Amino acid sequence: MSYNAPLFLFVFLPLSWGVTRLIPRRGQWLSLLLFSWVYYLSFSPRMLLVLVFTICCTYLSGLILERLFKRADRLARQTADRQDRKAVKARVKRQARLVLAAAIVIILGELILFKYLSFFTTNLNLLLSLVSAPKSLPLLKLGEPLGISFFTLQSLSYLIDVFRRKYPAERHWGRLALWLSFFPQIMEGPICRYDQTAASLFAGHSLKLADLTSGGQRIIWGLFKKVVIADRLNPLVTAVFDHPQQQAGLTVLVGAFCYTMQLYADFSGSIDIVIGSARLFGIALPENFNRPFFSRSASEFWRRWHISLGAWLRDYVFYTISFSHRMKQWDKKHRGDWLYFFPLAIALAAVWLCNGLWHGAGWQYIFFGLYYYVLILGGNLLEPVYRQIFTGLGWSRQSRGWQVFQIARTFLLVILGELIFRSPSLGQAFGLIARGFSRFSLTTLQDGSLLKLGLDKADWIVVALGLVLLFSVESIQEAGLNFSLRLSQLPRAGRWALYLGLIFVIVIAGAYGRNYGVVPLIYAGF
Amino acid sequence: MKRLIRHPIKHPTVLENPGLLPAVTLFSRPVQVMLKIGVFAGLLLALLLLLSWLLTPLQPGERWSVHPEQDFPIKAETPDSVDAVMLGDSLGYGDFVPALLWNQYGYTTYVCSQSAQPLEEAWAQLQATLEEQSPKLVMLETDQFYRSSTLASDISRALLFEAGQRLPIFRFHDQWKQLLGLKQTPALKALQQTQLKGYRFSKLTQGYNGTAYMNDSGTLKVQPVTAYYLNKIVSLCQERGINLLFISMPSPKNYSMKRHNGIALLAEHYSIPYLDLNLDAQQCGIDWAQDTRDKGDHLNYRGAQKATLAIGSYLSEHYQLPDRRGSDIAASWDETWAAYQQLCQDAENPDTGGDSSHIGVTEPAYLPASPELMAAQATTEN
Numbered sequence: 073m074s075y076n077a078p079l080f081l082f083v084f085l086p087l088s089w090g091v092t093r094l095i096p097r098r099g100q101w102l103s104l105l106l107f108s109w110v111y112y113l114s115f116s117p118r119m120l121l122v123l124v125f126t127i128c129c130t131y132l133s134g135l136i137l138e139r140l141f142k143r144a145d146r147l148a149r150q151t152a153d154r155q156d157r158k159a160v161k162a163r164v165k166r167q168a169r170l171v172l173a174a175a176i177v178i179i180l181g182e183l184i185l186f187k188y189l190s191f192f193t194t195n196l197n198l199l200l201s202l203v204s205a206p207k208s209l210p211l212l213k214l215g216e217p218l219g220i221s222f223f224t225l226q227s228l229s230y231l232i233d234v235f236r237r238k239y240p241a242e243r244h245w246g247r248l249a250l251w252l253s254f255f256p257q258i259m260e261g262p263i264c265r266y267d268q269t270a271a272s273l274f275a276g277h278s279l280k281l282a283d284l285t286s287g288g289q290r291i292i293w294g295l296f297k298k299v300v301i302a303d304r305l306n307p308l309v310t311a312v313f314d315h316p317q318q319q320a321g322l323t324v325l326v327g328a329f330c331y332t333m334q335l336y337a338d339f340s341g342s343i344d345i346v347i348g349s350a351r352l353f354g355i356a357l358p359e360n361f362n363r364p365f366f367s368r369s370a371s372e373f374w375r376r377w378h379i380s381l382g383a384w385l386r387d388y389v390f391y392t393i394s395f396s397h398r399m400k401q402w403d404k405k406h407r408g409d410w411l412y413f414f415p416l417a418i419a420l421a422a423v424w425l426c427n428g429l430w431h432g433a434g435w436q437y438i439f440f441g442l443y444y445y446v447l448i449l450g451g452n453l454l455e456p457v458y459r460q461i462f463t464g465l466g467w468s469r470q471s472r473g474w475q476v477f478q479i480a481r482t483f484l485l486v487i488l489g490e491l492i493f494r495s496p497s498l499g500q501a502f503g504l505i506a507r508g509f510s511r512f513s514l515t516t517l518q519d520g521s522l523l524k525l526g527l528d529k530a531d532w533i534v535v536a537l538g539l540v541l542l543f544s545v546e547s548i549q550e551a552g553l554n555f556s557l558r559l560s561q562l563p564r565a566g567r568w569a570l571y572l573g574l575i576f577v578i579v580i581a582g583a584y585g586r587n588y589g590v591v592p593l594i595y596a597g598f
Numbered sequence: 599m600k601r602l603i604r605h606p607i608k609h610p611t612v613l614e615n616p617g618l619l620p621a622v623t624l625f626s627r628p629v630q631v632m633l634k635i636g637v638f639a640g641l642l643l644a645l646l647l648l649l650s651w652l653l654t655p656l657q658p659g660e661r662w663s664v665h666p667e668q669d670f671p672i673k674a675e676t677p678d679s680v681d682a683v684m685l686g687d688s689l690g691y692g693d694f695v696p697a698l699l700w701n702q703y704g705y706t707t708y709v710c711s712q713s714a715q716p717l718e719e720a721w722a723q724l725q726a727t728l729e730e731q732s733p734k735l736v737m738l739e740t741d742q743f744y745r746s747s748t749l750a751s752d753i754s755r756a757l758l759f760e761a762g763q764r765l766p767i768f769r770f771h772d773q774w775k776q777l778l779g780l781k782q783t784p785a786l787k788a789l790q791q792t793q794l795k796g797y798r799f800s801k802l803t804q805g806y807n808g809t810a811y812m813n814d815s816g817t818l819k820v821q822p823v824t825a826y827y828l829n830k831i832v833s834l835c836q837e838r839g840i841n842l843l844f845i846s847m848p849s850p851k852n853y854s855m856k857r858h859n860g861i862a863l864l865a866e867h868y869s870i871p872y873l874d875l876n877l878d879a880q881q882c883g884i885d886w887a888q889d890t891r892d893k894g895d896h897l898n899y900r901g902a903q904k905a906t907l908a909i910g911s912y913l914s915e916h917y918q919l920p921d922r923r924g925s926d927i928a929a930s931w932d933e934t935w936a937a938y939q940q941l942c943q944d945a946e947n948p949d950t951g952g953d954s955s956h957i958g959v960t961e962p963a964y965l966p967a968s969p970e971l972m973a974a975q976a977t978t979e980n
Contacts, residue, residue, distance in 0.1 A: 073750035078757040114750040281631045530780035568638060572645055579649065580771050585758060587772055589714055590751065 073114045074593050075259065075345040076298050081291075084111065088255070089352055097276030101250050104273065104353065111255035112218060119217035122186065126179060127249045130227040133175035134234050134241035134248070140168045141237065172235045176228060183224045186216050191433030219258040221430055221598055225384055226252055230266045232388055239267050247274045256349040260342050260595045262360040262380035269357060277354025286556065287351030292574050294344025299582035301538040302338035303591045305330045306583070307526025313494050316504050321511035323521060324504050328491035333539060335490060336364070338594045339378070363546045368478035370447040370485060381430065385423045393419040413453060420449050431598045435498040443489050534581045649767040653774065670726035671792045672708050677730040679927045681919050682707040684796070684845075685720040685831075686739025692896040693847040694739075695906040696795035697938035700931045702910050704921030707737075709796025716745040716752075717827040718759040724831055728838060735841045735917055737909075738831070740861045741852045743820045752823035793937050799899055801945035805887040806894030811850040812876055817859040825864075832868050841917065844872040847905055848879040850886070850894035873912055875905055882908035899945060 073080045088107040095103050112120050144164035148157045184192075190211055197208040230248075234241045242248045251270040277283070312319055312327025319327065340361045350357045364377035374382045393399060399415040406412045428441020462469050491508070495501035516522065523529065549555055559567060583591075672680065682705060684694050690711030699705040710723040720742060727733065746752050762769030791798050820828070835842050844865050846853055853876045865872035875882055882904050886894060889901030897905055913919060922928060 073748075073754065077751065077754040078761070079750055079754040082757065083753075115748060279628050279631055281634065284631065284635070528775070528780070530775040530778070533780065568641065571638075572641060575642060576645060576649070579646065579767060580653075580774055582771065585762065585768060585771065586712065586719060590746075590755070 073111065074590075074596070075256070075342050075349070076295060076593070077590075081295075085349055085352070092353060093279060097278065100276035100353075101246055101274045104255075105246060105250045105253060108250065108253040108255040108258065112253065112258065115218045116215070119215065122182065122217040122220065123223065123253060126182065126223060126227055127245075127252050129175060129178050130230060130252065131242070131245050131248050133171060133231055135243070136171050137168050137231070137234050138241035140164050140171065168235055172231055175231050179224050179227050179231075183220055186214055186220055188429070188433045189214065218596070219260075222261045222263055223252050223258065225263050225381075225430075226266075229263070229384060229388060233266060242266070242270070244274075250274060254350070254355075256346045257357060260339065260346060260593055261378075262343065262346070262358050263384050264358060264380065269355065272355050280354065283351050283354050285560070287348040288571070289556065289559070290344045290348030290351060292348075292571060292578070294341040294346075294348060295578050295582075296538070296574055297337040297341030297344065297542065298593075299341075299578055299584055301535060301542065302334045302341060302594075303583035303588065304527070304531055304535055304538075304581075305334040305337075306589075306591045309334050309494070311525040313496065313504075316495075316500055316507065319504075319507060320513060320516045320521060321508050322513060322516040323525065324491075324508035324511075325487075326522060327525075328487050328494075328504075328508070330535075331494045332487045332490040333535075335494075335594055337538075337542070338591075342593050342595070363550050365483055365486075365543070366479060366546070366550050367482050368475060369451055369482055370444055371451060373482055373486060374444065374448075381427070385426055389426055390419045390423050393422055413449075416452060417449055420445055424448075431493070436492055436495050436501050439498050439501065440489060440493045443492060447485060538581070646765050646767055649771075650765050653770050653777075654766040670710070670723060671796060672710055672723075672727050673730065674792055675708065675731065675795075676927050676930065678732050679922075679930075680706050680708045680727075680731045680733055681922070682735040682737060682913070682917075683724075683727055683731070683733050684709045684711065684737045684739060685715075685723055685742075686711045686737075686845075686847075687715040687742045687745075688713050688798075688896055689741045689847040689849055689852065690715070690739040691791065691796055691798045692800060692891075693849075693902045693905050694737075694909065695797050695899075695902050695938065697797065697931075697934045698903060698906045699910045699913070700923075701935050702907065703914055703919070704923035705910070705913065705919045706922050706927070706931060707795070711739070711796060714745065715742050716755055716759075717742050717824050717831070718756050721827045721830055721834075722759070722763075724834060728834070732838075733840060734919060735843060735913070736831075736835055737843045737845050740844050740846045740857075741849065743824050743828070743861060743864070744818065744852075744857060745824070746821070749821050749823070752821045756823045756827075793934060795931075795934050797902070797938075799938070799941045799945075800891045800896070800902075801899055801941075802891035803888060803898055803900075804891060804893050806850055806890050808886045809850070811853065811894075812855045812858065814855045816856045817863060818854075818856040819860050820864065828864065828868075832870070842868070842870045844870055845909065846872075846874040846876055848875045848882070848884050848897065848901070850876075852895065871916070873909065875908060899942060 073084060075081075084107075088103070091107070092100050092103040109120060109123075112123060141164065144161050147160045147164075151157050151160060190213060193209050193211050197211075200208055230242075230251075233239060247270055248266075250273050251264070251266060254269075254273055257264065309327060309331045312323060313331070316324070343360045347357045347359070358380060360379050362376040362379060364373050367373035367376050394415050399418070402415055403412070406414065424441040424445035425438065426441075427444070428438045431437045431440065458469075467474070488505070491504055492498075492501040495504055522532075527535070545555065559570070562570075672683070684690050684696075684707065686694075686709070688711065691709045694707075694709055696705075696707040696709060699707050708727075710720075710727060712719060712723075715723075720738065724736065746755065758768060832842060834840075844861055846858065846861065853874075858874055858876065861874070862872055864870075875884075879886075884897070884901055884904055889897055889904065891898035891901075922931070
């Protein structure tokens, strides 16, 4: 039951909304939790056990950490001597670190078991075959629980924050369970922090027209992106990436561009539906996109694309490494010399390895991470050089022309990255890149090849107009105009005409129904 | 006093003069919200009804008429001329050749199949078929019994189908392409398929490695939604006195013993005969190195010949289908046979490289003339 599926939009969401609204505010959390578990059950009843296990593990580990800290505080209060107090705190910190490490091992172990085991086993078997080992390891296919990449990261962030004493551990199991299972976000995120949404999820909300309007707007806009743009591009993307040997150079590049647009429209569209659905219940989820194609560098792109993943990796991987004791020492020792960048290089390497692996168990994903690692580290290292060049030439880095160039450059780099990302394997990724540039010919535009890839003339027109509308709206937002506010200031007739107009476009130009296959949400597969 | 502070009077002027009370304040706030939702939903429904009226393909010659044979191609056939229909997905239209059974036995069979056709679509195809035809046999290709893996996705698809039955815009929303002249009407491929009585010719060859695929165990039951529509199909066939036959076309990619057992259970439950060509694909002569177009998913024209002849042999043995050769409908079927033969010859001929673009595809007579269509030098994608 994807978020754009009729069953979700016209049955599950209205039913869960109606039932939750009928319940007094104090009990609404229970309704949301039960509907979240029913939603999860609709995918795989057995895998619900994995989610419940994660909730239990997170809840208990949090309580143990909290108890340790409270004991340390109590003992510290009872001890007059400062040295003793420090010793007590250090001892408890060690114990807490052990508890945290055990919890991380269990939760990450769960992720590895379900998501990466077959990848690691296949590669180990490959290594074993290289050394002519007589036996190979059996390949276990356990299946992947829905949203495991999302709820395990949420769980880890909660435990680390409790360990860092950012907030106390949750004593109410229901609040934690709902935060980890909330159905609109379980499949594709955003990866929320506990202090961002748990209270709002648990609180219960009265019926407000503003919530319904705002939620409805987001859902319609998300459906437009997903059904009109992303799903319509799917046949072309599948044709190009499933049959790379049959493609001309220009077709490969068009395929990479179309996949980039498909991925953006699919992921940001479903996040719009997610945020809109939560808003119907009065719950505000954090944004996960901020018009990424207006970014001027790769690092800015990742601050605007899948924001919650980037922020998670920044807070729990990058900062953990770069602010570690050893890295700080290194920083002091090498400040000013060329080795100064070492902590940054190590921390970024860890971030991009995790980013690549998070997206999937495959070498193409690891290479995708490496690609951005090189781009971002290179950008950091070359920054002083750029500055010198610009100063020397007397150019302004804030000029309009330079900004447009930076946006275009970032856009092309992102497309190249997505070409690697979408390829079925690393070998095919290299093959596609080589094909894209070696067999490039503009005759592909004239010989009708682009109309033989699953999109006819009408489909191209829909996609083009859809993208024009999408990026026009984003341009206006980028210029600082609050679209929702302007919309709310329109007379009701105007607003409703716009809503009905957009629904009309979705119904008429959407890629759904008997002539189209169902396209699963792309990020739900990660 | 506290109560008063918590709920300050919002409209003092209204309270002073009740005649000024706006109509909406007659209702509490949640009711106002629900009323607004209701009005918006009403407008939306009106819009959908209007679109349905505008874009539903009508009968030939009527305003907005847009080639209804694309939805139900069998409607292009002479009434009461088809004695057996095959309902299925791409394994139906790619693997079963009516022209062969015409030539071999004089049977008039027709394939009512679409890509990834689910059973509810088969149900719609059957209903449309029975409007003008009286087949004696309905063959159900069983790959469509396992269209999706979860109940939720099955229900979602069925919801969209049922919505399309009531608000046709959900079914015909793509018609604007043809209305605006942005798509050939109908596509050459669809025309060719109509000419070949629902069969889609393919000359591609991508061999399957030949690994045995019917050696697993267990039973894969069908989803309740599939069972629901199967029940409707069975009931309709019983009501009209039509024989039903389950057929599984040879396909290593789509079949397993688990699926066979699941289908066999259904067949037993409804007392419907079941012909599974996967159990001994070699018996009907399938050579997996040569006879599949996509590594064991579908058969190519060579494989389809073999599978169809095996089915023909089974039909001649178990059913009394009439030999219609020499009847007044024979001309159309002879044309089909000629077109099919031409395609096979082109596919075998290295000089043409299997190019079948010059196949004599003709527009069905009842369609309005569209000279630009016939002038199109489009090639088939097979």
